Amino acid sequence: MSSRIPPVLRPEHPASRPLSRLVDEFDLDLRGSADGVEITGITLSSTEVRPGDLYVGLRGAKAHGASYATDAAAAGAVAIVTDEEGAELSADAGLPTIVVENPREALGELSNWVYRTREDSPLIFGTTGTNGKTSTSYILEGILKQLGLVTGLSSTAERHIGDLTVVSRLTTPEASEMHALLARMREAGVRAVALEVSAQALTWNRVDGIVFDVVAFTNLSHDHLDDYADMEEYFRAKLPLFDPDRAKRGVVSLDTAWGARVVEESRIPVTTISALPEVDAEWRVEIIEESAERTGFRLTGPEGRTLETSVPLIGWHMAANAGLAIVMLVEAGFELEAIGQALDADGGIRAYLPGRTERVSGDRGPSVYVDFGHSPDAFENTLAAVRKFTTGRTIMVFGADGDRDATKRHEMGRVAAEGSDILVITDHHPRFEDPTSIRATLLEGAALAEHQPEQTLEVSPPEAAIRAAVNLAEEGDSILWAGPGHQDYRDIRGVRTEYSARDEARAALREAGWE
Ligand SMILES: CC(=O)N[C@H]1[C@@H](OP(=O)(O)OP(=O)(O)OC[C@H]2O[C@@H](n3ccc(=O)[nH]c3=O)[C@H](O)[C@@H]2O)O[C@H](CO)[C@@H](O)[C@@H]1O[C@H](C)C(=O)N[C@@H](C)C(=O)N[C@H](CCC(=O)O)C(=O)O
Numbered sequence: 001m002s003s004r005i006p007p008v009l010r011p012e013h014p015a016s017r018p019l020s021r022l023v024d025e026f027d028l029d030l031r032g033s034a035d036g037v038e039i040t041g042i043t044l045s046s047t048e049v050r051p052g053d054l055y056v057g058l059r060g061a062k063a064h065g066a067s068y069a070t071d072a073a074a075a076g077a078v079a080i081v082t083d084e085e086g087a088e089l090s091a092d093a094g095l096p097t098i099v100v101e102n103p104r105e106a107l108g109e110l111s112n113w114v115y116r117t118r119e120d121s122p123l124i125f126g127t128t129g130t131n132g133k134t135s136t137s138y139i140l141e142g143i144l145k146q147l148g149l150v151t152g153l154s155s156t157a158e159r160h161i162g163d164l165t166v167v168s169r170l171t172t173p174e175a176s177e178m179h180a181l182l183a184r185m186r187e188a189g190v191r192a193v194a195l196e197v198s199a200q201a202l203t204w205n206r207v208d209g210i211v212f213d214v215v216a217f218t219n220l221s222h223d224h225l226d227d228y229a230d231m232e233e234y235f236r237a238k239l240p241l242f243d244p245d246r247a248k249r250g251v252v253s254l255d256t257a258w259g260a261r262v263v264e265e266s267r268i269p270v271t272t273i274s275a276l277p278e279v280d281a282e283w284r285v286e287i288i289e290e291s292a293e294r295t296g297f298r299l300t301g302p303e304g305r306t307l308e309t310s311v312p313l314i315g316w317h318m319a320a321n322a323g324l325a326i327v328m329l330v331e332a333g334f335e336l337e338a339i340g341q342a343l344d345a346d347g348g349i350r351a352y353l354p355g356r357t358e359r360v361s362g363d364r365g366p367s368v369y370v371d372f373g374h375s376p377d378a379f380e381n382t383l384a385a386v387r388k389f390t391t392g393r394t395i396m397v398f399g400a401d402g403d404r405d406a407t408k409r410h411e412m413g414r415v416a417a418e419g420s421d422i423l424v425i426t427d428h429h430p431r432f433e434d435p436t437s438i439r440a441t442l443l444e445g446a447a448l449a450e451h452q453p454e455q456t457l458e459v460s461p462p463e464a465a466i467r468a469a470v471n472l473a474e475e476g477d478s479i480l481w482a483g484p485g486h487q488d489y490r491d492i493r494g495v496r497t498e499y500s501a502r503d504e505a506r507a508a509l510r511e512a513g514w515e
């Protein structure tokens, strides 16, 4: 069965605005007549058009959106915004046409105009970085809820509007969808929003037209080098978030050396934080107590400010994420003590942070954790956290994404081998790549490790791999299945098939008699 495509969330009661006003306000090049044309929404996908939409046809990597203008008009689009090439491609659709030089660059401001997003805006928090965006955003949301605010969230895993939850397609949706989401949140009375901002979002103008109250940088490590030429280019993609047009203040983690570069290049006031003892930062996170369920830490900051609290997640990196979330809230004007009480009181963060080192096993048998880590740095941190609470062996099950950054695969294999006693290499989302050759590259990487696991197995498909791991495991051992996290599908040759690693792991434990 194919996994369902998540719905695009729009305001339920959209206001209508005249096209003529848009043309006047932005002094736009309109071809055709705007008489009587009323706009109620905006989209860049013909498959998502609703009656009254402004359809934005832009040149993509595979197609020009304007070539779908006839479909868009049939679905109720009332006008199109496109470039010169698009104007020609969409001529047959007969829509009033606004021609701009770069429709993608115009999309954010147009969406803000359609939904008036910046009017009566909630507090908006944005988190960027290679790892920790989702965790930091959920922790932020958890604290804000506990502080009594109606909250919203947009993350890789889910979007939340108050109590409504839908699964996500992209980490950061396209600008038209993002503004629609913010407008829907405002309708629902949301007063504070945690948004994950991917590098791609900044490159592809997905958060244009939004003014963040506080933004944060978690870290930068090897990932996405299919979209960016090198680490420097990937780093540069993150910087526009630290610009006065986009954000008021920032919090920068110095846990990776890239943090210091963000501070150097930031054009907004920033404060710094680190969870590493050797790094000098304004705010410091110090681990004071760790268990397989919680991580306790002390946060100290300028002017003698200090807080002892804990987060129901494991590993120093989760304390680092929690510290970052707390300082973002301090920067937004919340009291440190109230934040600490909210975090201590909140038993909910674990329950609704899906697939981040999530323990899926019961009291008997090996501990099994499902994690979303898919970069060498994430592997290193999560393996270290799991090892710490394992009396027996650490067994790691993982694969790598097909059609995504292949240059990280050797390092993923190497890091996984360094940190585990048994390694089970399997498949993840092969997409259009040959899964056998992906596994071969991971195995080559594993062979480069100085420490070699007792056993390295290659098992496909992943449901067989987790069963192999569970069958090898004994009481006291831990299994870390890295990659699938919260996801509810596998992408095989472009088809999304329903699949849950968390359910598969539980089934494997049951079959082995542990549950
Ligand atoms: C590289 C990238 O970001 N690509 C995005 C881009 O695709 P594209 O340029 O290939 O689009 P295209 O297929 O040529 O289509 C061009 C235009 O025609 C429109 N169209 C197309 C077909 C049709 O029937 N009707 C129609 O209107 C499309 O909506 C689009 O506006 O525009 C599409 C429409 O918005 C996006 O869905 C697509 O994201 C793809 C799915 C994607 O996987 N992006 C990843 C790399 C991504 O953005 N990831 C980040 C980071 C995740 C992380 O941190 O790990 C994220 O934020 O999710």
Ligand SMILES: Nc1ncnc2c1ncn2[C@@H]1O[C@H](COP(=O)(O)OP(=O)(O)OP(=O)(O)O)[C@@H](O)[C@H]1O
Pocket (backbone or CB within 6 Å): 129, 130, 131, 132, 133, 134, 135, 136, 156, 171, 196, 198, 218, 219, 317, 318, 320, 321, 355, 356, 357, 371, 372, 373, 374, 377, 378, 379, 381, 382
């Ligand atoms: N601060 C951190 N430093 C290093 N690794 C981390 C950190 N936080 C989380 N991780 C690792 O990265 C994995 C993904 O975490 P999370 O989903 O919070 O990151 P993300 O930035 O949202 O990633 P993505 O955008 O790919 O969803 C975690 O399961 C863990 O393995």
